Amino acid sequence: MRRNALSLGVLIAVVVVAVQALLVPLFAAPAANLAPRDLPIAIAGPPSVAAQLEEQHPGAFDVHTVGDAAAADAAIKDRDVYGAILVSPAGAEVHVASAASPTVSALLTQAAAGLGAQVPVRDVVPLDVDDPRGTGFAGGFLPLAITSLLAGVLVFLLVRRRSARLLALLSYGVLAGLAAAAVLQGWLGILPGGFVAVAGALGLFTLAVAAAMTGLAAVLDKGGLGLGALTMFLVGNALAGIAAAPELLPQPWGEVGQFLPIGAGATLLRSVAYFDGAGSGTALAVLTTYALGGLLLTLIGRRGLAPGSAPTPHRPADRPGLVPAA
Template identity: 30%
Template sequence: MAQHKAEPESPQGEEGSTSSSLGATVRTLASTLWFPAFFFTGFLVCYLLPFHNPVPHHVDVAVAGPSAGQLEQALEQKSPGAFDIHPVADAGAAHDAVTNREVTAGYAPDAKHPQLFVAKADGYSLESVLQKTFTSVAQHSGGQLQVHEAAPTAPGDGMGTGLFYLVLACTIPSYISVMMLLRATTFGRRKKVLTLVSVGVVESLVAYFVARSMDVIPNEPLAIPFIFLMTQAVALTSYGLVPFFKQFFPGVAMGLFVLLSMPSSGGAIPVQMVPGFFRALHPIMPMGNLIEALRGQFYFDGKDVGRHVLVICAWVVGGIALIALGAWKERREARKEAEDGRTGAEVEAEPPVEDPSFELPQPCAVPPHSHRLLQQEPTLKGRVTDERGRPLRGVAITVTGTHGRELLRASTDEQGEYAATGLPDHFVNVIASGPDRLAAVARVQARDGHPVRQDFRLAPRPAPAGVGAQAAARY
């Protein structure tokens, strides 16, 4: 009978085990693949779908003479919503409207020689659309269109996209610098911010002089501080987001500065040819504002540069504010944890900040005296001695979190020393124990960039009472 009862329980146990294994597999795949899935979807939605066939939207065109109204009606019938016509007095006024960045193009109708004023600095693809459209208009009127370049790009920027790639070269590394610095467990917040500032200085100088050497941009050194401000807008904002979004930080930062910022920048595809959502983002995102500031500085006599630089500065200030708020949040949590002395039942383990491309440091033991290249520096170290101050070799060191989970195990070397790295920014319990020694426990606060030392002096374990009595009886 007992055997009969046991038989139906075995499949249930196997089914429960299979279900548990499947659930663990699904959770592992979800936590591992969410970022590539997010990025895949983001590129489809933010790049392929809106830009597979870009068309002009509300391109401002200054038209000279009394025929502006008739031309607007004709263009509206042919391409609804593509062009907004602005009447001006004559061809000179149309040209000036372009160079003053009041409009994107200017057109001066004439029976034989109509003129089109364009700015290649606003993007070659937009210039091509304008030439095609107004060539057709001129031919319909029986004239031959004359195209005048009102704002040509630098000789090395034949397609008018050089600024986009210059700015892109400083945007992505600024974000990646934050991700790599998260691995620098011996760097505190101040050192990390100083490093991000230093990296931004190097990026802006190198990018400017490399672009100058290829004639991609004119000789305007004022561009260097503009580029530097943009690197800090990306880097400081990204770093400031870390404490608030934790393991979702990569998706938030890359979503802001890649999926949204690049398509709305107007660099690769002119902003007049992107969908309305991205046109609305263009005046807000740092990448687009830097491109517009550089265009104004290089090709339009500084027109509107101040406004775009102010937007970038607002991002920098916002990043600094996020960093300060994150520091306050960390201090408040540490103070509350120290006051409450919360145990594992009261504290939930927070998921680590993880980047899909770069593995962040995990708690692990490291050699106390090794200084190899690329080896992580210890964030916790100490020495274990006996009651006379002599080093104890082979003592087990166990580090647990305040939630009770074991983080790592280590053992002391010949000098009685131990070291560990990759500890979370919280209080941890350090336990030293040996087979013939009384265990000792210490509670220390592991802080990013602030290595902590915890030494132990272990007393010998007293012999059991019975053993002592037997030994005395022998004598």
């Protein structure tokens, strides 16, 4: 028995170290290799401007040619591009949207510096004045993801009936969205946008995470909890690109992150809060798929009790020497 316990302890240590060896590069590698990769930007000016950018930064930008500053700003506000470089006889100018990504805004400003000294920069869609670096926006997602994951686990472990699980998950999504919006907008004041729209985006995100966790567990038991935590939280958080942008991460991982709840949730909330919902279509579809898929798995999972059923009471076996009552 003692030898078995020692062997189990060594096995646990090996497994944990192996997981650690995988997680460290998963988080560190994307952060250490941030660089623009086919980053969509607009350019208004001579064709030589795009050629000069490509020569100085090969493969960094996906250039959209526009006619003037108004068209460039429209593309930024529609989230078709992250920013624009405008070149006219009067000189060069850079338009950015720090609300889309403060990191990208800084990169575009640096890239435009190669066009000449003292290039003016105009922030078309700025971040909230109470969150000028966007750190509050990025920091708000980790606790939401953790609590939503925990909610999904608790619903699976403590709520047995399928109908009750569905009610618990839907209630959590609504309440979590309202509470998170109230904190971020009313208390901290770091997020603009309409309250209902922001609460809806946050509620869908939290429901997607919680429902997926409960649904996976309902089908795969505790293995589903491990799978959900690994893919949606550990991998999803590393590949979300919340503080930077998906196009700055090594590909295809930046794109993969947008098909996981944290990446999609950040994109949806950013679009709703700062861009009147522009560019939110894919993120909305991804989160809706996770939410509905999780609820469906919860409904059909074999781990819950059917509605209206009750557990069979335990009947102790007859003990010797006792005579059943007549």
